[in-house]
């Protein structure tokens with residue numbers, strides 16, 4: 001069967017009006033004089049074309065968001081909550097079509113796309129509820145003639161730039177709390193995956209989200225980014241993507257002292273101690289490493305295995321990885337779709353060749369399968385001299401490192417400028433507390449390989465980012481605390 005054959009996306013969708021080839025600015029569908037092709041990573045076939053907009057349209061979107069923010073922020077929280085709840089319901093009612101759109105433009109297997117739609121919708125559901133719980137406080141006054149209160153108010157216009165690997169959830173993980181807090185939202189999605197974002201606009205309109213509150217524009221990253229980071233109407237830039245671009249955007253935001261929310265790159269260690277349940281560790285490594293063909297910022301990027309169980313773990317892990325099935329994500333039973341593009345395949349190839357040239361051995365996989373497809377791969381006898389130790393592979397490659405002591409494992413795990421997610425398997429309670437507290441990361445998976453959920457704070461330390469998304473903390477990022485002193489009360 002030709003794994004690179006695909007059906008026309010419009011023919012697959014039940015609700016064809018979800019396939020949008022226009023941007024959504026101020027409640028209007030906007031075309032462009034030029035367009036950008038959207039391709040299916042399975043075979044690079046063009047599946048749609050979206051407007052190639054620039055700085056002027058970004059400015060118009062920001063101004064529309066600025067105009068709409070006052071009324072949206074002034075709505076009672078309960079009303080905003082009800083509209084967000086409708087948006088959530090519409091996402092779940094259209095889950096299959098949204099998943100088909102995602103698999104067509106991003107490549108992940110349909111089961112993962114359906115999962116991402118539910119995950120992305122969960123942020124809208126969660127923050128619809130949190131909208132009603134954005135509290136202030138009263139503070140005991142040091143003066144008899146005065147009283148102190150604080151309130152939380154919406155920060156204002158939110159600008160967002162999002163990546164291709166989770167083209168729905170990385171938008172709703174920002175838009176959910178932003179709209180809940182009474183902010184308005186202007187987002188540039190990744191050029192590879194704009195269709196998931198534009199479908200969200202169609203559902204936002206149906207949910208009754210007013211014009212100007214939720215805006216998506218596609219096009220030239222640099223000029224749009226320059227406007228989003230310099231326009232004084234924008235009060236926060238929230239970005240998910242590479243650390244390199246995150247640093248650039250943070251610099252650009254400095255000129256107008258914008259708040260930033262940054263979810264950047266990772267280099268997650270996955271540590272297997274000799275007291276671990278090896279079957280559970282293999283299961284966790286499979287889930288963490290090969291989800292989205294390894295294209296997630298929280299994927300296990302380095303697998304550190306204690307000497308005594310190294311060979312046993314490697315054998316069990318190889319058996320599991322050999323069961324993965326590479327192919328077109330719309331086919332039944334496919335576990336691993338194509339990588340997003342040629343550059344991604346090239347990076348995986350370079351990482352494997354570098355490791356092997358320095359002494360690593362290929363246990364499973366290691367081969368390109370044509371186009372953007374790459375075999376799920378395990379490397380053993382990997383050392384810290386190899387590129388995979390320092391760089392995020394962002395592909396289906398599991399490098400196995402060895403360690404002897406607990407201290408060595410923590411030192412190896414922390415030997416990186418990144419600090420997003422980390423994982424370890426142990427059944428010794430003392431070790432669990434020592435290691436969890438010693439790891440320099442924003443998130444720790446203990447005996448678990450998948451930790452992302454809307455109820456917990458997602459984010460990193462060091463060069464993996466600033467701020468948290470999801471959880472009650474996620475909505476606070478889009479508010480400002482105002483301190484009010486009420487004086488002249490006599491005594």
Ligand SMILES: NC(=O)C1=CN([C@@H]2O[C@H](COP(=O)(O)OP(=O)(O)OC[C@H]3O[C@@H](n4cnc5c(N)ncnc54)[C@H](OP(=O)(O)O)[C@@H]3O)[C@@H](O)[C@H]2O)C=CC1
Nearest residue numbers: 162163164189190191221225241242245263264265266297
């Ligand atoms: N911490 C987290 O939650 C996540 C981190 N990442 C990290 O991102 C990387 C992979 O994602 P990838 O999309 O390639 O990352 P990029 O940083 O290249 O792109 C992310 C977004 O930034 C935009 N962008 C790129 N250059 C500029 C610029 N100069 N000005 C404004 N916007 C710009 C892109 O637009 P365009 O597409 O038009 O180029 C895209 O929308 C990996 O390092 C991964 O770890 C990814 C997902 C989640």
Ligand SMILES: O=C(O)[C@H](O)CS(=O)(=O)O
Nearest residue numbers: 165166295296297298452
């Ligand atoms: O972009 C990513 O990699 C996501 O943040 C990972 S998750 O939230 O889907 O786990």
